[in-house]
Amino acid sequence: MDRFLAFLERLMSIDRRWLYLAVAIAVAVPVLRPIGLPVKVSNETRDFFAQLEALHEGDVILFSFDYEADTNAELDPMSRVIWDYCFSRGIRIVALTLYPGGVGIAENIMNEAAEKYGKEYGVDYVFLGFNADWSGTMLRMGESFRLTYPAEQYGKATTEIPLLDDADKYADVPLLVSIASSSYAEYWAIWAGGKFGQKIVTGNTAVQAVLVYPYYQAGQILGFLGGLKGAAELETLTDLPGDATRGMDSQSTGHGLMVLFILLGNLAYLAQKIRQRRAV
Amino acid sequence: MEGFGIWVGALLTLAIFSFLYRENPIYRFAEHLFVGVSAGYYLVQYCFSALYKKLWVPVVDNGQWLLLGGGVLGALMLFRFHRRTEWISRFAIAFYVAAWSGYVIPSILKAQVLTQVRSTILMPWNTPGLTWWDHLSAALILIGTVSILIYFYFSHEHRGPLKAVSQVGITFLMIGFGASFGYTIMGRITLLIGRFQYLFYDWLKLGSS
Numbered sequence: 001m002d003r004f005l006a007f008l009e010r011l012m013s014i015d016r017r018w019l020y021l022a023v024a025i026a027v028a029v030p031v032l033r034p035i036g037l038p039v040k041v042s043n044e045t046r047d048f049f050a051q052l053e054a055l056h057e058g059d060v061i062l063f064s065f066d067y068e069a070d071t072n073a074e075l076d077p078m079s080r081v082i083w084d085y086c087f088s089r090g091i092r093i094v095a096l097t098l099y100p101g102g103v104g105i106a107e108n109i110m111n112e113a114a115e116k117y118g119k120e121y122g123v124d125y126v127f128l129g130f131n132a133d134w135s136g137t138m139l140r141m142g143e144s145f146r147l148t149y150p151a152e153q154y155g156k157a158t159t160e161i162p163l164l165d166d167a168d169k170y171a172d173v174p175l176l177v178s179i180a181s182s183s184y185a186e187y188w189a190i191w192a193g194g195k196f197g198q199k200i201v202t203g204n205t206a207v208q209a210v211l212v213y214p215y216y217q218a219g220q221i222l223g224f225l226g227g228l229k230g231a232a233e234l235e236t237l238t239d240l241p242g243d244a245t246r247g248m249d250s251q252s253t254g255h256g257l258m259v260l261f262i263l264l265g266n267l268a269y270l271a272q273k274i275r276q277r278r279a280v
Numbered sequence: 281m282e283g284f285g286i287w288v289g290a291l292l293t294l295a296i297f298s299f300l301y302r303e304n305p306i307y308r309f310a311e312h313l314f315v316g317v318s319a320g321y322y323l324v325q326y327c328f329s330a331l332y333k334k335l336w337v338p339v340v341d342n343g344q345w346l347l348l349g350g351g352v353l354g355a356l357m358l359f360r361f362h363r364r365t366e367w368i369s370r371f372a373i374a375f376y377v378a379a380w381s382g383y384v385i386p387s388i389l390k391a392q393v394l395t396q397v398r399s400t401i402l403m404p405w406n407t408p409g410l411t412w413w414d415h416l417s418a419a420l421i422l423i424g425t426v427s428i429l430i431y432f433y434f435s436h437e438h439r440g441p442l443k444a445v446s447q448v449g450i451t452f453l454m455i456g457f458g459a460s461f462g463y464t465i466m467g468r469i470t471l472l473i474g475r476f477q478y479l480f481y482d483w484l485k486l487g488s489s
Contacts, residue, residue, distance in 0.1 A: 100329070258465050
């Protein structure tokens with residue numbers, strides 16, 4: 001028993017780099033050799049998908065890339081599957097970003113999807129770009145997309161974009177999708193939802209997801225995707241597996257290891273206390 | 281992003297990872313490069329989006345001279361950099377605070393207070409079609425919200441019933457923190473997965489991309 005307690009106590013002083021290595025192995029191995037663990041779909045994702053599914057061919061949605069490179073591992077898979085799903089069903093998209101760093105990310109996702117589905121810029125989708133004043137942007141888009149963005153990202157006048165003839169304000173778009181790494185998702189619900197009655201679904205980083213639940217529960221956000229798991233769930237529902245589904249095995253092994261670390265850490269702490277008490 | 285770009289991204293990723301072993305010059309180079317490139321990128325985007333697209337083009341090309349008022353207010357902010365002229369920037373700040381408060385307060389009150397309170401005190405027995413789980417969930421939300429609010433009530437010493445209710449509140453808080461921690465772990469592991477997918481799939485061409 002004493003030897004076991006001493007072993008546990010030694011864990012308290014283990015070099016943290018061994019822990020990093022263990023996490024790296026636990027995450028890297030399933031990336032290389034996927035296990036194929038099942039993905040259980042949550043109600044939040046089902047509600048998100050129900051809003052997408054209810055759209056008809058030719059509908060125009062508003063899509064906001066509200067994130068930058070620091071969270072693209074979590075949020076790119078969401079954006080990618082939504083653009084693929086919409087383009088595969090003939091749904092048109094007006095895109096924008098509220099982050100300066102979102103421009104490059106948006107271009108990557110849009111160009112990839114447009115090329116895959118043969119979509120034409122300005123007709124099937126348009127990128128309004130980055131606007132420095134996020135709150136003013138959200139409010140003014142309720143009146144007119146064209147007045148908010150006199151020119152799209154590449155300098156062309158929005159009056160010359162045919163897609164915006166059919167969608168020039170919130171009332172013209174049946175759904176707003178915000179993929180956000182910050183509280184922008186909540187602000188869309190406050191400005192676009194609260195003031196203009198816009199239907200909103202969001203995709204959020206895992207850290208942010210906890211803060212979105214109250215809005216979802218109150219019906220201000222109609223559905224949301226929480227972190228990589230949310231993205232994997234949407235990939236499952238749309239039958240478009242991608243990086244999120246591939247990453248979920250690593251997610252599971254990584255979490256399992258974390259739980260093990262926490263249990264061992266607590267046991268080691270307990271062992272230390274017991275040995276200290278015996279020594280007195 | 282092909283070829284050279286992928287190599288740069290991969291080597292910079294490894295440089296950042298090297299910090300996990302110990303602080304080193306390669307890590308510091310990658311960190312400083314990231315900060316410098318980010319600052320430059322942000323500056324260009326803000327100048328292009330705000331100064332060029334929102335001010336220069338409308339004023340110079342389209343003759344919307346009224347927008348110069350906003351430009352002047354923005355320029356006043358720059359007076360903050362000198363102690364003697366700092367007071368001039370207050371005009372711009374006063375305008376900004378007043379305008380912001382005017383359109384934020386009613387919307388925030390509606391979306392973050394009134395709607396949230398209403399959904400917290402939802403009467404499940406008045407809403408048809410609810411399952412037993414919905415009833416339980418509504419009761420838990422009500423109990424949790426009230427007990428947490430009581431936990432943060434500091435005008436009386438927490439003794440007797442007040443202590444008991446605040447103990448319930450702290451239990452709910454702990455569960456909330458636990459859920460938040462779990463999500464945080466998921467977020468951080470996802471970042472690592474993203475880097476590994478990049479290194480293995482895009483750079484080394486291992487596994488399936």
